[in-house]
Amino acid sequence: MAERVRKRIHVTGTVQGVGFRPFVYRAAVGEGLAGHVRNLGDAGVEIEVEGDPASVARFAAALRGSAPPLAVIERLEEADLPPNGSDGFRIVPSRDGGTGSGTIPPDVATCVACLKDIADPGSRFHGYWATSCTDCGPRFTVIEGLPYDRPRTAFREFGMCPDCQRAYSDPLDRRYHAQTIACPICGPELRYIEGGRDEAADPLGRAQAALQAGKVVAIKGLGGTHLACDATREEVVAELRRRLGRPGQPFALMAREDQLTTFASPSDQEWALLRSPRRPIVVLPLRGGSLAPAVAPGLDTVGVMLPYTGLHHLLLGGLPFPLVMTSANYPGRPMLIADERILADLSRVADGFLLHNRRIVARCDDSVVRLTGGAPTFLRRSRGWVPEPIALDLGEEPLLALGGDLNVAFALYGHGKAYLSQHIGSTEYLDTLEFLRRALDHLLHLTSLPLPKKIACDLHPRFATTRLAFELGEAIPVQHHVAHVAGLAAEHGIEELVGIAADGYGYGTDGEAWGGEVIAWRGGEWERIGSLRPLPLPGGDRATLRPGRMAASYLLAAGLDPAEAGLSPVELDAVRLQIDRGVNCPSTTSAGRFLDAVAAWLGIVRERTYEGEPAMRLEAAARRGNVHPVPLAVRELAGRRILDTVHLFRTLSDLRSTGKSEADLAATAQAALARGLAELAIEAARERGIATVGLTGGVAVNDAIATTVRGEVEGAGLRLVTHRLVPPGDGGLAFGQLVHASYPR
Incomplete structure (x- = not known):
């Protein structure tokens, strides 16, 4: 009898709901091997194969080299077993249990093969809207638990017709164990x-x-x-x-x-x-x-x-x-x-x-991406990516991070993986906060992780997510921009970074409104080494809705006519009074508020109707203009260097008096802000012997600003890193909170 070997192969990663078991079946049968394959719940997939050594070796190579399109193999472990002389290869029933290493695939687009079925008049799926197979369709939004089998999905409510049952039971069919298989006879309507x-x-x-x-x-x-x-x-x-x-x-x-x-x-x-x-x-x-x-x-x-x-x-x-x-x-x-x-x-x-009539188990909004600085950047990471984890070594202890208050996405860490939630929204609304709680319970269930004891949150004491963190466990408040920088460092696997956090608002350790920061990060330790010039924010949050208030603050500080802010005389008087008396008028270093002020001063946006509107419309205007070189002023304040944006505003006003267009002024303002922050970061990096500068925060999605920062940093012989795995804005905040919270305190 020819020599036989038997191996047990344990595979972890995205290997459930992606046609992995039928792929294994076809590969094993093709090599004439005996054995079985089965899901292990959250612990991945177990394979046992027996046959001649060459066939077993080719089979193992096929696992590594030609897995199904949606499968992601994170780990493949082999162990030798004594041959038992078994015949035939089988797909055996799933087994619950495991150690939390299973990964659920995200929802993906209908594949080309299914689209052909929908278009083919001779197909039983012709014209059927819910057609899918093991390579495509809903996953995260219909899964209730692992292992990924039909009884644990929203499709359990639809019994399969004989034709679907035959396809589902045939390992050689594209829809074998496709838990979302459905047709006009038996599927959702x-x-x-x-x-x-x-x-x-x-x-x-x-x-x-x-x-x-x-x-x-x-x-x-x-x-x-x-x-x-x-x-x-x-x-x-x-x-x-x-x-x-x-x-x-x-x-x-x-x-x-x-x-x-x-x-x-x-x-x-x-x-x-x-x-x-x-x-x-x-x-x-x-x-x-x-x-x-x-x-x-x-x-x-x-x-x-x-x-x-x-x-x-x-x-x-x-x-x-x-x-x-x-x-x-x-x-x-x-x-x-x-x-x-x-x-x-x-x-x-x-x-x-x-x-x-197909139940939606988990809400999941659309993801949004744009090219920034020539590379894809998330504005929102949700459908198509969630709940796909990000490999991250933060130690053995599970962690949870809840993000901020706007554009919230929470993050869960365990077993060397960070799971970012789908887009949640603004937790100032009670129903959104309840959605966060339900989404958290669902993700904990799917990952088999316990509710972590340590829960990172924003430093702001009045955020709903901060209060929730203290309610759920040992809260670890993390300064907003430090979280952005820490997350960026972890994305790139580096311990030292000088980060430019160009953002709208973050509660500072001094209680003021930070937002244009240069922060040195070294393995869990951080230092605020630069910022924009602090300026009064008259009316607090009202100034974000009425950017003319911020424009008036800049104009008054620059000794210019505040009437150019476009406010009514009554509102302008109120702004003057708030600034003079310091009533509801915190100090801000926000890059977002600087861009808002320029947009209002130029008459582009004087009342914000959605988040980010002034900066977005300023960016659109700037693309029609030309950048004019302007001098920058850097000063010392409270032990850090500041970019004097009041001086910059005065310079922009001088340019305007020479007849420069709105578009030119918008382009010049963006470029000067980017150049100034880059120069602060470059100088700080050189002083500290740090070779890498990072750009993060909501303003980092501005293509012109990102491109200018890259040119300055790389022109200085340093490396620039930006976000590619998570959004640079608040949708990626929880990821950075996880990172910061993982360091010893």
Whole structure:
């Protein structure tokens, strides 16, 4: 008898719900091997194979080199066993248990093979909106627990028909153990509701007819609900804005590729992002005039995604125009997922409702990406990535971090992995805070991690997440910008970094409003070594909503006419009084507030209608202008160097008096801010013998600022690092809080 060997192979990583077991089956049968494969719950996948040594070796090589497209093998451990003479290879039932090393894949776009089935009149999946297989479709938004089997998903409510059962049971079929397998006979169903009438007949066609008639349609999707309308008709988009009370916030779009090219010209890199299985919203430069101006008022960019579900492909396939596809929730609030709430809460917004009866287990908003400094940068990391972990060694003890108060995403650490949650929103709202709690419970359940004892949070004592941290365990407050810098260092696996944290607001250790900081980070220790010049923030939070207040503060400090801030005489008098008496007037070093002030002074935005609006519209104006070289002033204050932005404001005013355009002044202001912060960081890095400078914070998504900082830092012979794994803004804050909290105190 020929020599036989037997091996046990333990695989961990993203190996459940991705067709890994049928892949193993086909590879083993192809090599004539005996044995079995089974899920081990959160502990990964166990394989035993027996056969001649060459066949076993080829099988092991196939595991490493040709796994399914959604699989990510993090660890593969082999052990020799005595041969037992078994025959045949089997897929055996899953086993619960494990040590927390299993990974659930994110939701991904419908694959090419399934799209062909949907389009093929001869396929039993022809025209079916919920078609998917082991290589595509919903995962995170339908999974209730591990191991990933149908009874632990929202699809347990749909019994398989004989044809689906046969495909599900055939290891050679693409849908073998595809837990989301469904067809028109046995799967989830659509319905269309308009005017109180529930229309079961041709719901998709009715929704298309409503959109062509200029109506607003609420569409229930993978992880929430979108509001859709014709993106080319100004009166339709403007009406949606009126109903939502969103006068200026840009709407995201969904378009087919042929539609997209009528208003944008993506680069090769942007096309790759758009077409990837993760299907994020990609922020693209606008061109042409096919879109309604109300889609993105005052901006020269637009966020676009390609269809990512069968429903989207079928819907867009029958429409001659791209769609506004914006989340059906109010800013900072949770997405709507239950039919009753969708119908009730959107009754005055949507004309029609395209719904389905598949339960959404976990909300998950769309991810948003843009190219910044030539590389993809997250504005929001959610669908397509969550709950995919980030490898990170922070020790053995589990940790939890809750982020800040706006654009919250929490982070959970255990077993060498950091799990970032989906986008949560603004926790100043009670329903968003409850969403955070439910999402945390769900992620703890999926990862089999206990609620950590140590919980990192923001330093601000009044944030809801800070109060929650003290309620849940041993709270570890972390200064906002230190968290940004610590997270950036950990992304790149470095212990020493001089970080530029250019941001809107963060509570400082002195109780003031920080936001334009240069921070030295060395293995858990930090030092604030530079900042923008502190300036009064008249009215506190009100100055973020009325950027003319910040412009008046700069103008008064610069000895210029504060009337140029565009405030009414009454409000200007109130601002003067607040500054003179120090009433509700904290000090701020915020880079975001400096950009707000310039935007208000130039008349671009004098009342903010959504977060980041002044800076975003200033950036759009700046792209039309030219940068003029201006002198910078750096001074010493309280043991740190400060970039004198009041001097810069005075210089900008001098340029304006020479007739420089609004666009030139906007471009010059951005470039000077970036150059000044870079110079502070470069000098600090050289003094400390640190070779790396980092750029983080919400302002880091500004392409012109990021590009200028890179040019200055690299021109000085230093390395610049930026965020690639998490958002540089507050959506990545919890990641950095984890890092800081992991160091001994």
